[in-house]
Structure formats: C-alpha cells, structure tokens
Amino acid sequence: GAVVSQHPSWVICKSGTSVKIECRSLDFQATTMFWYRQFPKQSLMLMATSNEGSKATYEQGVEKDKFLINHASLTLSTLTVTSAHPEDSSFYICSASTRLAQSGNSPLHFGNGTRLTVT
C-alpha cells in the first residue's frame, strides 16, 4: 500500500518552455504533499508543502512564481516549472503523507522522481 506515482520519470525541454510534473497517491488520500529538489550527489531540499485545496507553502529561496504547485484533489499534486532555464535542471521528487497519519511519526511515501533537463 501507500504508493506514490510520479510522472514523467524524465523530461527534456528547451529553455523558456514550461514543464508540468504530476504526483499521484494511488491507494490513499494525501492531504499533504511535499516537493523536493535534489542536485547530483546532494541531499533532498524541501521546496514546498502542498495542502489539498489551499495554496502551497514555499521554503525560503524558492520562487513561487517559477515553481507553481497545485493540489486540487486528495490524490493529485502538480509542480509546473515555468520558463525553465538550464539551472532548473535537477531531480524533482514528490512525497505524500497519508490522511490518517498526519502526525510526525509516520514515514512519507515518495514518488520515483522526475529528471528534468533543460537545454
């Protein structure tokens, strides 16, 4: 149980275009989803926390107008990288917290990540 599906797994786009990444909880309702970014051989950096039906909360230094997050339902959150540039190339990973396990003692479930390359 607790499967998180992330799509696409990889994408190559040209500079200036926008890319949408989807994160779905397949067998549970995710009230909260988290978006992370990972640079090569580095840790996961939290970008934003997404709560269903409300605006995402962005971490300091993350441009909310560049990284648009929508969490319209309990099973889907999307991250749109707008006007992508080569420096946005990275590995983006989403994770979800089950509806019944909102306290901190439950593990998060992660998607398999999206490798974005901007040329």
Added chain:
Amino acid sequence: AQSVAQPEDQVNVAEGNPLTVKCTYSVSGNPYLFWYVQYPNRGLQFLLKYITGDNLVKGSYGFEAEFNKSQTSFHLKKPSALVSDSALYFCAVRANQAGTALIFGKGTTLSVSS
C-alpha cells in the same frame, strides 16, 4: 530548528562484513527519526523509523538502527552487508506536527565490494 548530520560522504565495506552509516540529529523535543535508501534515478524507499520505545529499531532488508539519546545519534547498521546494499542512504528527522516535511541529512553513499 531541526537538523540532521551525516558525517561520512561514503562508506566502503566488503560483502559479508558489518556496516554502519552514521547519523546525528538536533531537534527540540522528542525526535522522530527515519532512514531511507535511494537507488540511482529513483525515489526514496523507507527503511525504518524511531518514534519511541526500544532503542534498537529493526527495519527492511535486514537493516537496524540504534537510537542513542545521550549522543543524539541514530546510526544505521547491518550485521552482514550485501553488494546489493550499495546505494545512497539518507537519515531524516520529522517534527511531531501535522503536515510537516522530512528534513534530510546530506546522504551517505554505501559501497559494498564483493
């Protein structure tokens, strides 16, 4: 603020030998600690967690971790390493609060040689 430190960028062990991947933490209040493993170009897989109770926590794939409050450590261990254990390992902490994210250490690459 919560933080996690993994002092080793890489750990090398021979197959069949015990392995330890170190993690120390800094939190206010009771720590909720986790270990995850990541294979290349994949997401993270949950290995184990410490919430309360026994200091020795057993998890997936034969891994275990020992919580040490006085040393603020939560080292990951396995009695006998396998080549297939080679991966990137992350220690993480989470607050006991609804809707909070995991805060990760920088990760440790484990390399098991045959």
